[in-house]
Amino acid sequence: MHFTMKDEILKRFLTAEGEPISGQVLADELNVSRTAIWKHMQTLKQEGYEFETVKKRGYKLLSVPDKVDMGQLQQFLTTERYGRQVHYYETVESTQLVAHELIRAGAPDGTVVIAEHQTAGRGRMMREWESTEGQGIWMTVIIRPDVAPHQAPQFTLVTAVAIVEAMKSSFKNFTPEIKWPNDILINGKKTTGILTEMVAEADRIQALLIGIGINVNQKIDDFPEQLQTMATSIAIEEGEPIERVHFVANVLESLEKYSDEYVKNGFGQIKQLWEQSSGTIGKRVKATTLREVVEGEAVSITESGVLEIRQANGEIKGIYSADIEL
Ligand code: BTN
Incomplete structure (x- = not known):
């Protein structure tokens, strides 16, 4: 995504720490007309941003929408x-x-x-x-x-x-x-x-x-x-x-x-x-693969990400893909 004029305006509000910003200052700094600023403000409001108009000082950002904006x-x-x-x-x-x-x-x-x-x-x-x-x-x-x-x-x-x-x-x-x-x-x-x-x-x-x-x-x-x-x-x-x-x-x-x-x-x-961070290694697990069920202690993962399970008979089995119950 490339920065648009609307993003530029938003950025100024987000970094203004709740202080109002005047439309004229925005227009001057971004080199566009007051009307253009006003239009972008309308779009931001439609997207759920809330502003308060502070007399003579401009717009103040009150809240941002809970969107992954x-x-x-x-x-x-x-x-x-x-x-x-x-x-x-x-x-x-x-x-x-x-x-x-x-x-x-x-x-x-x-x-x-x-x-x-x-x-x-x-x-x-x-x-x-x-x-x-x-x-x-x-x-x-x-x-x-x-x-x-x-x-x-x-x-x-x-x-x-x-x-x-x-x-x-x-x-x-x-x-x-x-x-x-x-x-x-x-x-x-x-x-x-x-x-x-x-x-x-x-x-x-x-x-x-x-x-x-x-x-x-x-x-x-x-x-x-x-x-x-x-x-x-x-x-x-x-x-x-x-x-x-x-x-x-x-x-x-x-x-x-x-x-x-x-x-x-x-x-x-x-x-x-x-x-x-593993909650699996060292635990007793039951691994259900497409072909079989393997039970035992999860001992490690290998360099290729395979889970190694030590079964009751001591044999170690490598599991590539399975559902695990702990
Ligand atoms: C799983 O635990 O079975 C994997 C779930 C993965 C879900 C994500 S949500 C974003 C992406 N789009 C999908 O349809 N699935 C993955």
């Missing part, structure tokens, strides 16, 4: 590539589907598709993903790493580490835990799911679609009844509502950092961070 996102971001192209929607079927189209159209590394609401959000293993309106972060990040197709599954682990580290630096009242391979739990309940898909030729990845679903501002009764014992949101665990746009910026920064680290230096640091 792109103008704001660009101001918070410190990334080089991730989130620099954003496709924002009120409603889509699934951000993964939009991302597939964008990949065909040549979308660059780091392109983000984000929606307030998904009507057909998808989880792993063809499950549905509940994506309530305006209460979560529902996004797909298109990345184009220069690695071999067999390394694709590791990006699920890279993403889990990136999100957990972003959570740790953004929130203080809980400690998130990774449940292999792709869930992030808080106090034993699921707050985040990751769905990694790949578009590839036999020996080359064209693009990965990193689908990220994070429950952010739901109250417990916003979840369908059957999920209420298993799911939670950051707001529930932190004890206060969360400004999503800030956290999206943190997640994108962290994701760029750790996926670059993986591409450059391999799995070493990621594996260490993953194991530190």
Whole structure:
């Protein structure tokens, strides 16, 4: 996204710390007419920004809408590539589907598709993903790493580490835990799911679609009844509502950092961070794969992200993909 005049105006209000700004000053500084400023102010009001008119002093920003607003996102971001192209929607079927189209159209590394609401959000293993309106972060990040197709599954682990580290630096009242391979739990309940898909030729990845679903501002009764014992949101665990746009910026920064680290230096640091935050390693688990059920102690993940389980007979079995019960 490129900065528009409206974004420029918004930026001034966001950095004015509640002080009024006069229309004339804006017009002079941005070198446009008062009427142009007035029109942009109307658009901002329609988008849900609330202003007060302060006599002789101009407009004062009272509140910002709870949207993952792109103008704001660009101001918070410190990334080089991730989130620099954003496709924002009120409603889509699934951000993964939009991302597939964008990949065909040549979308660059780091392109983000984000929606307030998904009507057909998808989880792993063809499950549905509940994506309530305006209460979560529902996004797909298109990345184009220069690695071999067999390394694709590791990006699920890279993403889990990136999100957990972003959570740790953004929130203080809980400690998130990774449940292999792709869930992030808080106090034993699921707050985040990751769905990694790949578009590839036999020996080359064209693009990965990193689908990220994070429950952010739901109250417990916003979840369908059957999920209420298993799911939670950051707001529930932190004890206060969360400004999503800030956290999206943190997640994108962290994701760029750790996926670059993986591409450059391999799995070493990621594996260490993953194991530190893992709620799976060292526990007794029951892993249900498409072919079998494996029970035992989860002992480690390998360099390629495979979960190793020590069974009762001492034999160690590597699991590539499964549902895990602890
Ligand atoms: C899982 O835990 O099964 C993975 C859930 C992934 C959900 C996200 S929300 C954004 C993106 N679009 C989708 O349809 N799914 C992913």
